[in-house]
Amino acid sequence: MNVVVQKYGGSSVATPERIKNVAQRIKKKVDEGYKVVVVVSAMGKTTDNLIKLAKEISPRPDSRELDMLLATGEQVSAALLSMALKDFGVKAKSLNAFQVKIKTTSHHTSARIVDIDDSVIWENLKDYDVLVVTGFQGVNEHGDLTTLGRGGSDTSAVALAAKLRVPCEIYSDVDGIYTCDPRVHPRAKKLAYITYDEALELTALGAKVLHSRSVEIAKKYGIPIYCASSFTEEEGTMVVERLPEWLEEPVVTGATISHGQIKVSISFLPKDVKYITAIFEEVGKKALNVDMISLVPSNGKIFLSFTILEDHKEDLDEALKEALRDVEGWKSTYEGGFAKLSIVGVGMRTSPGVAARFFEALERAGVTPELVTTSEIKISCLVPEEKAEEALKSVIEEFEL
Amino acid sequence: MNVVVQKYGGSSVATPERIKNVAQRIKKKVDEGYKVVVVVSAMGKTTDNLIKLAKEISPRPDSRELDMLLATGEQVSAALLSMALKDFGVKAKSLNAFQVKIKTTSHHTSARIVDIDDSVIWENLKDYDVLVVTGFQGVNEHGDLTTLGRGGSDTSAVALAAKLRVPCEIYSDVDGIYTCDPRVHPRAKKLAYITYDEALELTALGAKVLHSRSVEIAKKYGIPIYCASSFTEEEGTMVVERLPEWLEEPVVTGATISHGQIKVSISFLPKDVKYITAIFEEVGKKALNVDMISLVPSNGKIFLSFTILEDHKEDLDEALKEALRDVEGWKSTYEGGFAKLSIVGVGMRTSPGVAARFFEALERAGVTPELVTTSEIKISCLVPEEKAEEALKSVIEEFEL
Structure with missing residues (x-):
C-alpha cells in the first residue's frame, strides 16, 4: 500500500472553491495509486475569529475551553473537504482527534503530541482511499481536547507521517523554501533541497514555511518533507537529512x-x-x-x-x-x-x-x-x-x- | 445533591452578551444550591449557516460529513458558555458527545439517542457545579458523530434528565405554552400546566415551543419539563403527566x-x-x-x-x-x-x-x-x-x- 500524508494550510482551504480545488489535487494522487492521509487546518481566518469571539466573552478565556472552542475549526474544514472528495467519487472520511486518538500532553493551547493510535488509520485505510484528519489538535489524558499552538497542523502532519513511517507533503500558499524572502527579493532562489538543520534554523528565524516543531519531528524520525504550493503545479522544496550526493553543497543556503x-x-x-x-x-x-x-x-x-x-x-x-x-x-x-x-x-x-x-x-x-x-x-x-x-x-x- | 438539567436554545446564546446573561442565570441556580447540567444549542443561525456552507461544496452533502460539520456548532457555544461561567467564578466545564458518550442510532442527520453514560456526568458533578453539554448530537456504534434533527437539543436535554432522573428546564425566546399563538392573538392565555399528551398534539401541530420527541421521552420516563423564557423572569409552563388536583381541568387547552x-x-x-x-x-x-x-x-x-x-x-x-x-x-x-x-x-x-x-x-x-x-x-x-x-x-x- 502506497501511503502518503498531505497537509493543507488555512489559506489552501479558505473558501468552498479552494476546498474543491484541494479535493481535485488529492483525487489526482489517489488516481496515481496512493492512499492519502490528509491533515487540514481551519479555513482561512477561522482560528483568529474564534479567539476574537472568546475574548468578547472573557478577557482571559479559560485555556481548556479555548481549546474546546478552537478545535471546531479543523473539524469544519475536515468535514467539508471529505464532502467535496465524496462528490468527486473518492472514498473519503473525516476523523477528529477523538477518533484518531491523538494523545497529547495536558498543556492547553500548547500541547505536545505524545502518541497517535496508527491502528485506527491503518484499519480505516482498508476501506477508504482518503482519510481527512483534523490538524492542530489532540486529546489529553483527562479526555479533554487540546491544541498544539500556532503552526500545529504541520506538527500533526509530520507526527502522523512519522508514526505511519510514510513521506509527508506540506501544501500552503508558499511554493517552497527560498534562499531569502521572495516577496522582498524577487531574485531569491527556490531551493530544491534543504537539510533539516538548515530548515530548523530558518524557521526559528521566522521563515514561515514550516513550523519548527514539525521539522524537529521529521529529523528525529527521518521523514522527508516536501513543501509546495496548493495553488500551482510548481516543484517545491524537499527537506531531508542529507543533500543528495549529486548536488553541490552551497556554503550558505x-x-x-x-x-x-x-x-x-x-x-x-x-x-x-x-x-x-x-x-x-x-x-x-x-x-x-x-x-x-x-x-x-x-x-x-x-x-x-x-x-x-x-x-x-x-x-x-x-x-x-x-x-x-x-x-x-x-x-x-x-x-x-x-x-x-x-x-x-x-x-x-x-x-x-x-x-x-x-x-x-x-x-x-x-x-x-x-x-x-x-x-x-x-x-x-x-x-x-x-x-x-x-x-x-x-x-x-x-x-x- | 440537587441536580437539574437546563436547556438553552439558539436564540438564548446567539451573542456573547446573551451567553453572559445565560451564565448569570445558571450562576443564580448554583447559588440556590443546585448542580446544573446545561444543554446548549448552536449560537443563533449557526446551524443554518453551516448547512449553507456545505451546500456550496456539494448540492447533496454526504450525511456523515454533514453531522461532523454541524456538531461543531454546539461545541462552540458549550465552550463559550463555560468560559463565561468560569469568569463569573462558577466551577464549570464543557463536554461534547464523545466525552459524555451519548450513544445514538446510526441514522445521520436524524439519529435517535440509544443510551447516555450517566456515570461521566455523576463523576464530573463531584468536582464541578455546572457541566455544559453539547445538545443535538451523539456518537453512533461506528464512533461517528451523529445529529438528532431539528429541535434535537430539546431531546438531548430531556434524555439526559431522564437518565439522571432529575427535572428538566427548557429555556428559549418563548415564555411558555399558550392556548393559541400569542403573536397572532394578543389575548391568548399562558398555561401554568399542560399534560404530555396535550403538548404532544400541540407540538405535532406546529407549536414550536418543544420538540415532540423530547415530550415523548419526558412522558415515557415521567420527567417534568418546565418551559420558560431565558430573557425574562416570568413564570413559564410545566409539562406533566396529570394536571394538579386543584386545577380545574379545561376542556380545550x-x-x-x-x-x-x-x-x-x-x-x-x-x-x-x-x-x-x-x-x-x-x-x-x-x-x-x-x-x-x-x-x-x-x-x-x-x-x-x-x-x-x-x-x-x-x-x-x-x-x-x-x-x-x-x-x-x-x-x-x-x-x-x-x-x-x-x-x-x-x-x-x-x-x-x-x-x-x-x-x-x-x-x-x-x-x-x-x-x-x-x-x-x-x-x-x-x-x-x-x-x-x-x-x-x-x-x-x-x-x-
Missing part, C-alpha cells in the same frame, strides 16, 4: 531578517554565574522570549546583552531589579528599532572564511553589527532596522542567494 | 393553525385496501408527508382525501399513476390554499359536545370544513386559508382560550 528586535544591555555585573542565572530565570517568569545572548567579561565585571521581541520594558525592569537586588552599581539600557539578519547553511561547517565574507558584506553596506551570535550552521547579527534591507541585499549578493 | 396545506382527493377507487396501501407506499417513496387522511365509501367505490405540506404535484401524480396502474376510471384533484385548524385538550375525553361547539364556532365564522379528522384529545379541520384566522378567532371565543 538562506538569509533572513527578523524584525522588531529590542536590545537589552546590562553592564557592570559581578563575575558570578548566579546573577546570569537569576536574570534569565526572572525574565523567563515574565514570559519574555530571549534571543542573541552575548556575554563579555571586562575588568573583573561582566557585560551582558540580549534581545527580546516583545516591548515590555516594565516587565523587564521588574525582572532585572528582582534578579539583581543584592547587586550594586549595575546599569541597563533598553533600545528598540533593531532587526536580526542571519545566514544559514550546513556548508559553513566545512567552509572557512564564511564569517569574514559576511562581515565584508555588512561593511560594504555601511552597517556595523550591534550584536553577533553564531551556531555551527548560522551567523546572526543585530543591525539597525533602517539599514537591515540594505545589509541583507549586500549579503545576498555576496553569497549569490 | 389550545388551538393552533398550520398553514400551507394542500388537499388531495382521489375518487372512484375500487373498494380494496390494496390500492389504499399502494397509494401511501408510493407517496411515501417520494418523501411526501401525508396528514388528515379521510376515507369515505360510496356506491361500492372509495373516495379518499388527504393533505400534504409540500407542493410537489409532479411527484404526487407519478406516485398515484404508479399505485393505480391497474385501475381504470379513477380521478384525482390537487388543490392548495388550505390551513389546518385544530383544538387540543385532555378534557375532551370526558366532556361530550366539544365537537358540536367546535362546528358551531366554525358556522358562526361562515366556514365549512373541507376535511375533518379527530383523535381522543384533538379535533382538526381543513379550511380555506383566507378564512382560517376568522375561524380560529371564533373557536378561541367559544372555548375562552
